[in-house]
Amino acid sequence: MRRTDALWIGFLSVLMLLSLWMVFLYAPTERIMGQVQRIFYFHVALSFVSFLAFAVVFLGSLQYLRTGSEFWDELAAASAEVGVLFNGLVIVTGSIWARPTWGVWWTWDPQLTATLIMQLMYMAYMALRASAEGERQARLAAVLGIVSLVNVPLVFFSARLLRGISPVVFTRRGSGLEPAMLETFLVSLVTMLVLYVVLTRVRLRLGLAAVAVARLRAETLA
Amino acid sequence: MSRFWALFVKDVRLELRTREILSAMGLMSLVVLVLVSFTIGLNPTVAREIAPGLLWVLLAFSSSVGMGRSFQMERERGAGNGVLASPVDRMTILAAKAASNLLWILIVQAFMLPLFAVLLNVDLTRALPPLVVVIVLGSVGLAIVGTLFAAMTSVARLREALLPIVLFPIAMPLLIACVGATRTILGGGALDLGSAELRLLGAFDIILGAASLLLFETVVEEGL
Numbered sequence: 168m169r170r171t172d173a174l175w176i177g178f179l180s181v182l183m184l185l186s187l188w189m190v191f192l193y194a195p196t197e198r199i200m201g202q203v204q205r206i207f208y209f210h211v212a213l214s215f216v217s218f219l220a221f222a223v224v225f226l227g228s229l230q231y232l233r234t235g236s237e238f239w240d241e242l243a244a245a246s247a248e249v250g251v252l253f254n255g256l257v258i259v260t261g262s263i264w265a266r267p268t269w270g271v272w273w274t275w276d277p278q279l280t281a282t283l284i285m286q287l288m289y290m291a292y293m294a295l296r297a298s299a300e301g302e303r304q305a306r307l308a309a310v311l312g313i314v315s316l317v318n319v320p321l322v323f324f325s326a327r328l329l330r331g332i333s334p335v336v337f338t339r340r341g342s343g344l345e346p347a348m349l350e351t352f353l354v355s356l357v358t359m360l361v362l363y364v365v366l367t368r369v370r371l372r373l374g375l376a377a378v379a380v381a382r383l384r385a386e387t388l389a
Numbered sequence: 390m391s392r393f394w395a396l397f398v399k400d401v402r403l404e405l406r407t408r409e410i411l412s413a414m415g416l417m418s419l420v421v422l423v424l425v426s427f428t429i430g431l432n433p434t435v436a437r438e439i440a441p442g443l444l445w446v447l448l449a450f451s452s453s454v455g456m457g458r459s460f461q462m463e464r465e466r467g468a469g470n471g472v473l474a475s476p477v478d479r480m481t482i483l484a485a486k487a488a489s490n491l492l493w494i495l496i497v498q499a500f501m502l503p504l505f506a507v508l509l510n511v512d513l514t515r516a517l518p519p520l521v522v523v524i525v526l527g528s529v530g531l532a533i534v535g536t537l538f539a540a541m542t543s544v545a546r547l548r549e550a551l552l553p554i555v556l557f558p559i560a561m562p563l564l565i566a567c568v569g570a571t572r573t574i575l576g577g578g579a580l581d582l583g584s585a586e587l588r589l590l591g592a593f594d595i596i597l598g599a600a601s602l603l604l605f606e607t608v609v610e611e612g613l
Contacts, residue, residue: 287558294554298546307541310604317600318559325562325589328569
């Protein structure tokens, strides 16, 4: 393991421990929602970072089309995978929160619906990547990566239209955050950010290695 | 402009010879309509509830079947690269192909609407003009984005199977808006041009339509 990897993972470990302590012990219990509110620290942080991940997919796609460098293509691929993971966790944690609060595992609440649609979009991106090969795949995936992010604002706007059909929607943000809660949230956010960086770095390196192997194989067999 | 028409007429002529796309789309629509009607929509009240949504589910599935095949014939005979080799700019190629796909979607819808009204017991007489507007606007968006994705997926390993997987999530804002507008219309309301649904529909058509036209070149860079 290289030194920078060790440093990143060390940093992440410290942040994780700090996060866990803050979320479960340091942060005060929320008056209305009780203990279950603690999941928000992860849920919201994961949500922010998954948006970042998908924005990186867009950027990587754009840069790949402009420069043709495989680095950008593999970055988009890596970020998409981590983004799908994080976004999936947003949905799961949201569901876990919803059950004791609203009594249901799922509701067609605008936020949840839009997150689900985003998940499907990027899972489709991964499916496209898996089903084409080589430079073709990279180019097609880049196009989808661009279209997907352009679509995200439309997705969120459209999800709000669904409110007319489903029953009352709670505002999950509640009132303003107490200082201790804000601190906990910020630490949690940084933790998730660093987790994203660590995972994406690993996946990116894997992707670039695969590209290098493919090139070597092509050269030796030629 | 004449190149657009040349391509468009070519597609129409091809399709009229074999009618593959129209029959696949029509049968798909019919099968899904009947399937959903007797599995979910037997109860008349339920049928009326699901009618707006079902209309668009039918349109979505049948159009993905049709569009998935729209590049097929050309690919099989290597004609796709022939089109690319001719002095037409890529946006025109996409526009012409999307226009012919739009035509198929609308033709199939024209046949399906009476059946739909009968099976689900929906009264379409007063609703027809605004409904047609929504169907056309929705189909335009679906056709442009769907044609772009059809070109993308036709070169992928999974081919046509991948098209719905990629198209539907992207098309969800469009479908949500269309279902909402359809529900209002079938409920007896008038078509409000300033409503959120129609604004979203317009925004989707414009934004994603433009993006699709611009990105088509990249998709077919290495041939069809």
